[in-house]
Amino acid sequence: MTDVLQAPGLDRVAIELVVNGVPRRLVVEPRETLAEVLRDRLDLRGAKVSCDAQVCGACTVLVDALPVSGCTFLAVDADGRRVGTVEGLATDGELSPLQQAFIDQAAFQCGFCTPGMLMAATALLEEQPHPSRDDVVHGLEGNICRCTGYEPIIAAVLQAAGGDMPSSRREEVPAVTSAEAGGDPLDPGTEPVESQQ
Amino acid sequence: MIPRFRLARPATLDEAFAAFEAANGDAAYVAGGTELLQVMKMGFAQFDTLVDLKGIPELHGIEGDGGGLRIGATTTHREIERSPAVADAFPALVGLVRSVANTRVRSTGTLGGNLAFAEPHSDPATLLLASDAVLELAGPAGRRETTVSEFVVGPLSTTREPDEVLVRVRIPAAKPGEGRAYAKLAFFERPAASVAVRVTVDGGVVRSATVAVGSLTEVPELVPDAAAALVGADAGDGALNEAIAGGIATLGSLDAVEDLNGSADYKRHLAGVLFASTARAAIAEAVGHD
Numbered sequence: 001m002t003d004v005l006q007a008p009g010l011d012r013v014a015i016e017l018v019v020n021g022v023p024r025r026l027v028v029e030p031r032e033t034l035a036e037v038l039r040d041r042l043d044l045r046g047a048k049v050s051c052d053a054q055v056c057g058a059c060t061v062l063v064d065a066l067p068v069s070g071c072t073f074l075a076v077d078a079d080g081r082r083v084g085t086v087e088g089l090a091t092d093g094e095l096s097p098l099q100q101a102f103i104d105q106a107a108f109q110c111g112f113c114t115p116g117m118l119m120a121a122t123a124l125l126e127e128q129p130h131p132s133r134d135d136v137v138h139g140l141e142g143n144i145c146r147c148t149g150y151e152p153i154i155a156a157v158l159q160a161a162g163g164d165m166p167s168s169r170r171e172e173v174p175a176v177t178s179a180e181a182g183g184d185p186l187d188p189g190t191e192p193v194e195s196q197q
Numbered sequence: 198m199i200p201r202f203r204l205a206r207p208a209t210l211d212e213a214f215a216a217f218e219a220a221n222g223d224a225a226y227v228a229g230g231t232e233l234l235q236v237m238k239m240g241f242a243q244f245d246t247l248v249d250l251k252g253i254p255e256l257h258g259i260e261g262d263g264g265g266l267r268i269g270a271t272t273t274h275r276e277i278e279r280s281p282a283v284a285d286a287f288p289a290l291v292g293l294v295r296s297v298a299n300t301r302v303r304s305t306g307t308l309g310g311n312l313a314f315a316e317p318h319s320d321p322a323t324l325l326l327a328s329d330a331v332l333e334l335a336g337p338a339g340r341r342e343t344t345v346s347e348f349v350v351g352p353l354s355t356t357r358e359p360d361e362v363l364v365r366v367r368i369p370a371a372k373p374g375e376g377r378a379y380a381k382l383a384f385f386e387r388p389a390a391s392v393a394v395r396v397t398v399d400g401g402v403v404r405s406a407t408v409a410v411g412s413l414t415e416v417p418e419l420v421p422d423a424a425a426a427l428v429g430a431d432a433g434d435g436a437l438n439e440a441i442a443g444g445i446a447t448l449g450s451l452d453a454v455e456d457l458n459g460s461a462d463y464k465r466h467l468a469g470v471l472f473a474s475t476a477r478a479a480i481a482e483a484v485g486h487d
């Protein structure tokens with residue numbers, strides 16, 4: 001998209017993005033970050049803004065399947081692209097294998113980093129369906145967790161990739177469905193949102 | 198929040214210059230935004246207009262160039278990491294971009310943005326300095342070429358004019374018998390110390406060497422004394438240990454900067470450790486090409 005350049009630059013930009021498979025049309029200020037738009041306009045609050053400096057990974061979302069820091073990625077740069085958030089991982093109330101693996105492996109405690117971890121790992125597994133342990137560590141080393149010590153997270157990603165999970169452990173842990181876990185109260189539904197500021 | 202700004206999205210360099218001028222110079226160019234948006238968010242910079250360079254085709258992409266490389270300024274670290282042309286021509290650069298910051302920054306951050314921001318702890322600047330890379334700039338006044346050492350003049354400071362755009366980086370082809378290596382140690386997102394070594398080996402002897410250090414000094418620096426210590430060393434026996442020890446000794450006089458990573462002495466020590474491993478890696482690659 002090319003804008004007229006003789007005049008001052010735009011102070012409002014109409015963008016179209018596909019968020020978790022749902023087309024969205026919004027008018028945003030250029031300064032609005034993707035995290036702000038997702039959380040404050042679209043009510044998708046899975047991505048957390050924590051360090052606000054691209055270091056902690058709590059705001060990790062996917063743009064065209066690549067992980068980005070929502071805190072420092074302009075919403076206008078998501079124009080015409082696919083955005084993935086943690087709210088889009090479950091399908092029809094069924095957790096993704098990665099989400100289920102996080103439960104099986106007790107890969108979260110406070111849960112604050114978990115949406116970012118899940119999205120970073122989702123991107124990793126999309127590119128490398130069968131990562132080595134080193135691949136997982138490399139892919140997630142920009143996502144900080146203060147609770148788990150990381151080992152359960154690595155185990156969960158390897159489990160989701162198929163294997164590396166002791167079968168005895170899996171049987172110990174009862175499966176939790178997303179319905180039992182409270183479903184997704186933040187799912188904004190499928191209505192396209194038109195927003196003007 | 199990021200301070201309010203207007204956005205221009207030019208499709209050509211001329212449009213970019215026009216947009217910059219339309220803001221009466223109160224503008225900045227932006228690509229991945231991983232540096233600029235961060236400093237704006239922290240209140241260190243504010244502009245009437247940001248001119249987004251990502252829509253300008255000329256600035257993007259990687260081409261082989263007779264054994265060398267031409268890398269457009271808005272090419273991301275991730276794109277460089279996955280480029281077959283870079284893997285073929287410059288494996289050390291692949292290893293470098295693979296370890297820049299984190300996967301999110303590599304998805305969006307660009308080579309040109311990294312160089313133009315001139316953070317003293319830049320990974321690419323150090324290796325590109327040792328590799329005799331040429332930086333191509335374009336501005337309303339015309340085009341010019343420069344080198345990393347002429348370009349980076351201080352922390353966050355370059356010789357780029359505010360209305361100039363970094364267009365691409367040209368990396369010369371490796372010479373016969375040449376090896377290049379880069380290594381860093383990082384406790385945080387950016388390196389505490391980094392070293393790049395380039396050597397040529399002929400007949401089993403190191404014939405030429407270039408050594409650059411980064412992150413421990415205010416700007417990436419060539420260290421001719423460390424390079425000289427390697428020249429003439431036999432690449433295959435104990436004499437190399439002596440040469441490397443000699444090189445490490447010369448790093449003791451570097452004007453290192455104390456920071457969160459450690460004291461100046463500690464960072465000089467890190468540079469020595471990295472120099473040893475990097476010199477060995479570069480020489481091993483060169484021997485393979487000898």
